[in-house]
Amino acid sequence: MLEIKDVSRRFDSFVALDRVNLTIAAGEFFTLLGPSGCGKTTLLRMIAGFDQPDDGDILLDGRSLIATPPEQRPLHTIFQNYALFPHMTVAENIAFPLRMAGCAREEIAGRVARALEDVRLPDKGRHYPDALSGGQKQRIAIARALVNRPRLLLLDEPLSALDAKLREQMQLELITLQKEVGITFIYVTHDQGEALALSHRIAVMNGGHIVQVDEPSRLYGFPNSRFVADFIGHCNLLGGVVTAVQTGDATVELDGLGTVQTVIQPAAGVAVGRRCTLTLRPEKTHISTTLTPGEEAAHFRGVVHDMLYLGDVTVYKVELANGMIVEALLANSAPGRARFFEVGDAVEVAWRLDAGHLVME
Amino acid sequence: MASPSTRGSLALTLSAYAVYAFLYLPLLIVVAYSFNDSRLNAEWVGFTFDWYHKLLHNQEMLKAAGNSLIIATVSAAIATVLGTLAGMALHQFRLRLLPGLVLAPIAMPDILMGVSLLLFFMLLNMSLGLLSIILAHITFCIGFVALSVQARISGIDKSLTEAARDLGATPWVCFRRITLPLLAPGILAGALMAFTLSIDDFVITFFVAGVGSSTLPLQIYSMVKIAVTPEVNAISTLLMVLTLALIMLVSRLSPAALRGS
Numbered sequence A: 001m002l003e004i005k006d007v008s009r010r011f012d013s014f015v016a017l018d019r020v021n022l023t024i025a026a027g028e029f030f031t032l033l034g035p036s037g038c039g040k041t042t043l044l045r046m047i048a049g050f051d052q053p054d055d056g057d058i059l060l061d062g063r064s065l066i067a068t069p070p071e072q073r074p075l076h077t078i079f080q081n082y083a084l085f086p087h088m089t090v091a092e093n094i095a096f097p098l099r100m101a102g103c104a105r106e107e108i109a110g111r112v113a114r115a116l117e118d119v120r121l122p123d124k125g126r127h128y129p130d131a132l133s134g135g136q137k138q139r140i141a142i143a144r145a146l147v148n149r150p151r152l153l154l155l156d157e158p159l160s161a162l163d164a165k166l167r168e169q170m171q172l173e174l175i176t177l178q179k180e181v182g183i184t185f186i187y188v189t190h191d192q193g194e195a196l197a198l199s200h201r202i203a204v205m206n207g208g209h210i211v212q213v214d215e216p217s218r219l220y221g222f223p224n225s226r227f228v229a230d231f232i233g234h235c236n237l238l239g240g241v242v243t244a245v246q247t248g249d250a251t252v253e254l255d256g257l258g259t260v261q262t263v264i265q266p267a268a269g270v271a272v273g274r275r276c277t278l279t280l281r282p283e284k285t286h287i288s289t290t291l292t293p294g295e296e297a298a299h300f301r302g303v304v305h306d307m308l309y310l311g312d313v314t315v316y317k318v319e320l321a322n323g324m325i326v327e328a329l330l331a332n333s334a335p336g337r338a339r340f341f342e343v344g345d346a347v348e349v350a351w352r353l354d355a356g357h358l359v360m361e
Numbered sequence B: 001m002a003s004p005s006t007r008g009s010l011a012l013t014l015s016a017y018a019v020y021a022f023l024y025l026p027l028l029i030v031v032a033y034s035f036n037d038s039r040l041n042a043e044w045v046g047f048t049f050d051w052y053h054k055l056l057h058n059q060e061m062l063k064a065a066g067n068s069l070i071i072a073t074v075s076a077a078i079a080t081v082l083g084t085l086a087g088m089a090l091h092q093f094r095l096r097l098l099p100g101l102v103l104a105p106i107a108m109p110d111i112l113m114g115v116s117l118l119l120f121f122m123l124l125n126m127s128l129g130l131l132s133i134i135l136a137h138i139t140f141c142i143g144f145v146a147l148s149v150q151a152r153i154s155g156i157d158k159s160l161t162e163a164a165r166d167l168g169a170t171p172w173v174c175f176r177r178i179t180l181p182l183l184a185p186g187i188l189a190g191a192l193m194a195f196t197l198s199i200d201d202f203v204i205t206f207f208v209a210g211v212g213s214s215t216l217p218l219q220i221y222s223m224v225k226i227a228v229t230p231e232v233n234a235i236s237t238l239l240m241v242l243t244l245a246l247i248m249l250v251s252r253l254s255p256a257a258l259r260g261s
Helices: A040-048 A090-100 A105-118 A134-146 A164-181 A192-198 A216-221 A226-231 B004-034 B050-056 B059-092 B098-107 B110-123 B130-153 B158-166 B171-200 B203-208 B216-224 B230-252 B255-259
Strands: A002-011 A014-024 A029-033 A055-060 A075-078 A152-156 A184-189 A201-206 A209-214 A236-245 A249-254 A258-263 A275-280 A286-288 A298-309 A313-320 A325-331 A346-351 A357-360
Touching: A002 A040, A014 A040, A014 A055, A014 A209, A029 A040, A029 A192, A040 A075, A040 A152, A040 A184, A075 A134, A075 B158, A090 A105, A090 A134, A105 A134, A134 A164, A164 A192, A184 A192, A192 A216, A201 A216, A201 A226, A209 A216, A209 A226, A226 A236, A226 A275, A226 A357, A236 A325, A249 A275, A258 A298, A286 A325, A298 A325, A313 A346, B004 B230, B050 B230, B059 B098, B059 B130, B059 B171, B059 B216, B059 B230, B098 B130, B110 B130, B110 B203, B130 B171, B130 B203, B158 B171, B171 B230, B203 B216, B216 B230
Parallel strands: A029 A184, A029 A201, A075 A152, A152 A184
Antiparallel strands: A002 A014, A002 A055, A201 A209, A236 A249, A236 A275, A249 A258, A275 A357, A286 A346, A298 A313, A298 A346, A313 A325
């Protein structure tokens, strides 16, 4: 439905976007995720029409949008600060896109009333935006953007101004809403948790490039680079060199630790002699006092360096022989869990053959 | 017994009243004598509206007042349009010379402005009259309107105009429905300021006024050259009331007040 083709954008000497390619399908909840300055907002502004690419093309249903001014593009934007017009009532705000489209007065009144009911604020029509709470403003901004059924909805960090509780509630509402209206959502955020929770697919961006485009579970489980592994969730990153490749797994010499076996993915480009990083999620890293031979593919001795009690889980930071700190997660409700480890305890960290994921450098 | 803090606030209050007295007592004296039933500004004799009554039959004074109103209205209107455009340009473009060019007339000594404008009009072979005064007033009012508009515009969230475009407004519709209403308090404040500045101006007007185009301040000055009559007090009082009313209106202008909520 929406195609981004070789789009580049430079601001003086700063390259904000470097030959970005993306295809977004109709009805998708698609997220652009990345640290600040990665180019995600620049890309969103180009789709909206507030900025023009230096090179490349943006196509909607096969037709270029480049020459189309923002007001003629069949898409709307939800701004970070909602951008409700302060001199208009809530109802006038929602009526704005309908008036611009030249709808009849009676029709506008009916659709505004329905839009207010849809966001469960039926009696706020006569209020001015500054009389609304953050969550209410958010809902009105959504109602205004959806009232004339755009093809695409662009959302620029729309939940960043809300507190944690409300944010979670709005996330659920956004998922439901997107399912109901079936409009394609393009969502920009730097919050990886939010991206994982909301999206059908995520494009991870860094330094003006798209690093990886995938479903949330695949991004989390099979990052294609150190950057993605580190940016999405918590991850132990162990550097090393591939020493042998067998069908289905490889042997890696981890820097200062020793060799481990690990399962590899078919398309990972693993080759003997190449530098690599073993990415290992803390929840797949086991911590114990006794050796558990057989089941685990790799185990290393270490000392508990730090611990964080988080209620449901405890995060242990274990210092290994090479001075590296590895995080291991232990559920506090784990069966047979006898005691907590203390700082300074000698422990063993271990992981299964298929726990780690190898990325090439 | 007073604690140190209340003694401090008492001192603050007293000094505030002292400053107010310093600023407004001379004006109050003028007001008081304008109702005094005596030709001399020496002692209080009794209350009268005579001087205001006389004022209404003073043809010269009425003519001057008429001139002042025409000049202030026309020059404030034109300065508001130009000043608004200048204010928006100041905000939108980072031109190195523009701020200086727009704002210099504010800081320029009036006498210099008056002399230079006079020379300029002479050079153009223009006859001095209402037109020359209006042109002169526009030049020094533009800067004030531009400042007022610029202050307002830099407080407007850029995403509001982008949202309007995004929701289907053409650049012109966006300007009319979003930018202009949001700028209105700044524009109105600038317009009222321009009107007050124009109606009160003496120095610049003195240089560029011609025969028969005397304004109120010029008329008052010519009367004072002979003596400060109670009639002068009366017209000064009226001018003061008008100015104060406009200034109060300017300071009251907030978006909420404009919206009527």
